[in-house]
Amino acid sequence: MPDAPPTLRFLGAADTVTGSRYLVEAGGRRILVDCGLFQGYKKLRERNRADFPVDPASIDCVLLTHAHLDHSGYIPALVRDGFRGEVLCTPATRDLCELLLPDSGHLLEEEARYALRKGYSKHATPIPLYTEEDARASLRHIRTRPFDAAFEVGPGIRARFLHAGHILGAAQIHLEVQGIRLHFSGDLGRPHDPLMRAPAPLPACDVLVCESTYGNRVHPAMDPEQELAPVIRRVAARGGTIVVPAFAVGRAQALMLDIARLRQKGEIPPLPVFLNSPMAIDATELYRRHHDEHCVPETECSGMYGIATLVRTVEESIALNRRRGPMIILSASGMATGGRVLHHIAAFAPEPHNAILLSGYQAAGTRGAALAGGATSLRMFGREVPIRAEVVQLQSLSGHADAAELVAWMGAQRDAPAITYLTHGEPDAADALRLRVRHTLDRACRVPEHMERVALAAGSR
Secondary structure (H helix, E strand, O other): OOOOOOEEEEOOOOOOOOOOOEEEEEOOEEEEEOOOOOOOOHHHHHHHHOOOOOOHHHOOEEEOOOOOHHHHOOHHHHHHOOOOOEEEEOHHHHHHHHHHHHHHHHHHHHHHHHHHHHOOOOOOOOOOOOOHHHHHHHHHHEEEOOEOOOEEEEOOEEEEEEEOOOOOOOEEEEEEEOOEEEEEOOOOOOOOOOOEOOOOOOOOOOEEEEEOOEOOOOOOOOOHHHHHHHHHHHHHHOOOEEEEEOOOOOHHHHHHHHHHHHHHOOOOOOOOEEEEOHHHHHHHHHHHHOHHHEOOOHHHHHHHOOOOEEOOOHHHHHHHHHOOOOEEEEEOOOOOOOOOHHHHHHHHOOOOOOEEEEOOOOOOOOHHHHHHOOOOEEEEOOEEEEOOOEEEEOOOOOOOOEHHHHHHHHHOOOOOOOEEEEEOOOHHHHHHHHHHHHHHHOOOEEOOOOOOEEEOOOOOO
């Protein structure tokens, strides 16, 4: 109905740290903020296979905070199933989507073929969620807008991208919907990240949707280099290989920066480093191209990317599994949900002198979370792989603001929103942040439910 108040519907990331999708409906238009994949537990992944909650053809546009698959990875399926509008994002996010989305389609096809060949799928003919061709077709819908410049997405609806830190191109999204100011934090970076610039301050808003990934934790006051160095020295001394499941965008680059600085200072031995992810290799080149978005001097930026041997082909990747350490292998994916890193874990995890280094957040239900929780075996490729290698979860390498940093970011804006919704966090993390916001800032705050719809209004609680 044209006179109905604007609404916000939480189609994802409302009871989990994955599947970011928010639907804004106003004046007969539908704006989707983020279009991510659900990852982790099977019951969450099954949401990817369900029909989208609204007809994709009825969505007018998608606003994308950043390129990580839990925010962008469902776009190919949305386009395949009828979406015909524009996907609007920053230029660097567009460039990263051109890498991540086709790669995601390729991996989905590869996993389906492997499951068929090995016979471990419950389906007679495993079918990927979408294909590489679907992903490439969806890229034609992506259009860019610069940071800090307002643009219209419909009558009475204006949007603006603000820097979020986190990864290259990551944005907060500020929407003005029929006089109501609605702000999405996206994935918010850290104020003193060694690689990315600090997030922009929170602007005045009526409704805030804020992530809560680390809502129940405060990152240790530790230099990432000083946390990383003893692990490398220890494993190298016993002749071991360090396998690092690393997010291809952001974390792989941050790790190379830390390793390069440690090597330059002589704090670690000059053992070989292999970057085994074509996507991470290409993403690294984008960090060079979009140099204005991060805070590493250009000369150091070039130097840090030169420390690794780049592994592109499958044959080169397989050969790494026959090689023995000491060495460091950086390979995607960051939560060990798929990709080449699984083959490296299968090859090196059974030997106790090796190590698996978890360098980022591990969502519940992922293999990475199982490793962090002390799993003694992982099921991969239809078999149980014993985990005898040392498993180390780094605490200081995070691209997300912690609970204290999130509250400080919110509290710096004196004009408090009427309501804050906490999303993109596991239930315990989101609720812990809710209590912290209420007690520290004395602001109305709640954790929405999956598929919940709320009315938007200016200045009302």
